[in-house]
Amino acid sequence: MVDAGPSSRERYRAQVRAEIKQHAWAQIAEAGVPALSLNAIAKKVGMSGPALYRYFANRDELITALIRDAYRSVADTVRAAHEGGADLAGLAHVIRDWAREDPQRYFLIYGTPVPGYHAPDDTTAISHEVMAVLIEACGVPATGGPVTPFDTHLDDHREWAGDHPAPAAVLHRALSFWTRLHGALSLELAGHFAGMRFDPGLLIDEEITGLAPGSDG
Amino acid sequence: MVDAGPSSRERYRAQVRAEIKQHAWAQIAEAGVPALSLNAIAKKVGMSGPALYRYFANRDELITALIRDAYRSVADTVRAAHEGGADLAGLAHVIRDWAREDPQRYFLIYGTPVPGYHAPDDTTAISHEVMAVLIEACGVPATGGPVTPFDTHLDDHREWAGDHPAPAAVLHRALSFWTRLHGALSLELAGHFAGMRFDPGLLIDEEITGLAPGSDG
DNA sequence: TTGCTGTAGTTAGAAGCTATAACGCACCAT
DNA sequence: ATGGTGCGTTATAGCTTCTAACTACAGCAA
Numbered sequence: 001m002v003d004a005g006p007s008s009r010e011r012y013r014a015q016v017r018a019e020i021k022q023h024a025w026a027q028i029a030e031a032g033v034p035a036l037s038l039n040a041i042a043k044k045v046g047m048s049g050p051a052l053y054r055y056f057a058n059r060d061e062l063i064t065a066l067i068r069d070a071y072r073s074v075a076d077t078v079r080a081a082h083e084g085g086a087d088l089a090g091l092a093h094v095i096r097d098w099a100r101e102d103p104q105r106y107f108l109i110y111g112t113p114v115p116g117y118h119a120p121d122d123t124t125a126i127s128h129e130v131m132a133v134l135i136e137a138c139g140v141p142a143t144g145g146p147v148t149p150f151d152t153h154l155d156d157h158r159e160w161a162g163d164h165p166a167p168a169a170v171l172h173r174a175l176s177f178w179t180r181l182h183g184a185l186s187l188e189l190a191g192h193f194a195g196m197r198f199d200p201g202l203l204i205d206e207e208i209t210g211l212a213p214g215s216d217g
Numbered sequence: 218m219v220d221a222g223p224s225s226r227e228r229y230r231a232q233v234r235a236e237i238k239q240h241a242w243a244q245i246a247e248a249g250v251p252a253l254s255l256n257a258i259a260k261k262v263g264m265s266g267p268a269l270y271r272y273f274a275n276r277d278e279l280i281t282a283l284i285r286d287a288y289r290s291v292a293d294t295v296r297a298a299h300e301g302g303a304d305l306a307g308l309a310h311v312i313r314d315w316a317r318e319d320p321q322r323y324f325l326i327y328g329t330p331v332p333g334y335h336a337p338d339d340t341t342a343i344s345h346e347v348m349a350v351l352i353e354a355c356g357v358p359a360t361g362g363p364v365t366p367f368d369t370h371l372d373d374h375r376e377w378a379g380d381h382p383a384p385a386a387v388l389h390r391a392l393s394f395w396t397r398l399h400g401a402l403s404l405e406l407a408g409h410f411a412g413m414r415f416d417p418g419l420l421i422d423e424e425i426t427g428l429a430p431g432s433d434g
Numbered sequence: 435t436t437g438c439t440g441t442a443g444t445t446a447g448a449a450g451c452t453a454t455a456a457c458g459c460a461c462c463a464t
Numbered sequence: 465a466t467g468g469t470g471c472g473t474t475a476t477a478g479c480t481t482c483t484a485a486c487t488a489c490a491g492c493a494a
Contacts, residue, residue, distance in 0.1 A: 009441075009490080016442095032331045034251050039480065050482075051443055059481070104332070112328030113407040114249045115321070124412065150423045153415060160413035175420060183400020190330040195341065196377035198370060203392060206367045210427075226461085226470075256451065267453075268472055276452070 017055050017065075019045055024066060028104045033063065063108075064120060070105045071126040074098055075133075082133045091137055092181050092208045096201065103189040110182060131174065132162065138173040138211075139166045148172070173211050180207040234272050234282075236262055241283060245321045250280065280325075281337060287322045288343040291315055299350045308354055309398050309425045313418065320406040327399060348391065349379065355390040355428075356383045365389070390428050397424040 023041045038059055042052040056062040074095065081094040099106035151168040154175075158164075161171050184207055187193060188200040240258045255276055259269040273279040291312065298311040316323035364386065371385040371392075378388050401424055404410060405417040 007491090013441095030332060032329070034331070037480070038482090047442090048444070050445085050484095053482070054442060104329075107329040110404070110407065110409070112249070112321075112324040114251070115247060127409075128412075148423055150415075150419045153419050157413065157415040160415075172423075176424065179400035179404055179420065179424065180397055181400070182404060183396035183398070186403065187327070187396055187399060190327065192327070192344075195345075196374065198367075198374040198377075198392075202367045202370050203396065206365055206389075207393065207396065224462095230470090254451070255453090264471090265473065267455095267474085270453070271471060 013055070016045070020052065020055055020062070021066060021069065024062060025102070025105070028066070028108070029102055032104060033108065036063070038062070060117075067108055067119065068123055068126075070108050071123045073105070074109065075126045075130050078130050078133050082137055086137075088137055088177060088211060089205060089208050091134070092177070092204055093201070095181060096185055096204060099185055099189060106186075106189060110186060128160070128162070131160070131178075132164065134174040134177055135161060135164055135166050135170060138177060139170040176211055177208065180204075180211070183207075230272070233262070237269065237272055237279070238283060238286065241279060242319070242322070245283070245325070246319055249321060250325065253280070255279070277334075284325055284336065285340055285343075287325050288340045290322070291326065292343045292347050295347050295350050299354055303354075305354055305394060305428060306422060306425050308351070309394070309421055310418070312398060313402055313421060316402055316406060323403075323406060327403060345377070345379070348377070348395075349381065351391040351394055352378060352381055352383050352387060355394060356387040393428055394425065397421075397428070400424075 020041055023044045024036060027036050027041065036059070038052050038056075039049050042049050045052070056065065077094060077098045078091060081091055086094060147169065151172050154168040154171050158168065158171055164171075181204060184200060184204045193200055237258055240261045241253060244253050244258065253276070255269050255273075256266050259266050262269070273282065294311060294315045295308060298308055303311060368385040368389050371388050375381075375385065375388055381388075398421060401417060401421045410417055
């Protein structure tokens, strides 16, 4: 045996932490992050108030853990869809479905930022991971198309893409995919399309298919 | 004289309400909505705690007033720019500048929604007003272009545009303008472009110019 | 088996928040 | 002058996060 594995106390601890996060998600889903109460969670878990601080140092640390899990979840979802052969439109709808499954989880990542808060480094690493998948998915066709001013600008600012060899036009497409999807999706989730009765999914379809080079009739 | 105008008490009351909102904006700008404390505001205004409840029934009502003012502000800004002859790209940058002036004010309207909260009717009326201006700004060229599936779908769901006579392609363009701008802008304001050193303004430029019919070279 | 140590839980309490209640005072109109 | 209305106060309830002090138990080592 290479490793003794986690001790029984460690396993217990991990399980309680998971249970706490589960109740936290339930609270957030139904009333948003501001209404998340450590006290209420503790009682639901079956312990009394301050005991919860043995598992999360404070409220921010719990929320950070939730943010981390949300990032991990969306990254896994996107990666799985990509490896399953989904094209850009497919990816867009996979992400949309993931978001609609729990809108507050989406907004935990992409919603209103808290002025002081800085996401931990590992979450930004995960978002780079997502971005890498998007670039991969955007780089399919040989794009000899016109180079826009932004593309030349991007060629000078492509560190964020790691050392990915994709041409600037592909990076541009990945960025546009991200921003267009987020634009329509977040407005949909926030209820800004409430009165209008059109299908947001169709809007997203057109926004994304409009990205493919030469697809604009 | 047709009207006696507001009484002195009413003027005083309005002025105190304005002062309260001013401090509220300051708090929100620096720490976000969750950190907004009626107690702290009251002390800054010079009164003690519960006195503030004479001016706003509760926390939600104060926030609602702020939301209303934010809607009014963006609507006036957009309308002024449109009447000043701004084109779509101009409008986009006017809105972007307005948002960057106070990101939390932007997120108060377009950020994470609070599950229970429903915006009052007059704010949705204001957002319709903005939409009308956008449609107006999108309707310039005679677009005999191809009708997309979404356009035909939109023709069946165009009540939200009031009785505006614009063709579905124009409504589509207005929607895309809104969602694309919001997508790039909200990610920029939330700091999701932090590591990447490209200029978000250029990305927005291309997203918006890509909207003009036939502009895709 | 005995004994030590660290962890998980407890209650008490400080400091903050929203919000209500009860009261005093000043102004305005009748 | 006098009653009513509105603005401010303090006191208080009930909630929150979070710390401190303490107890009890689980697990490991001699």
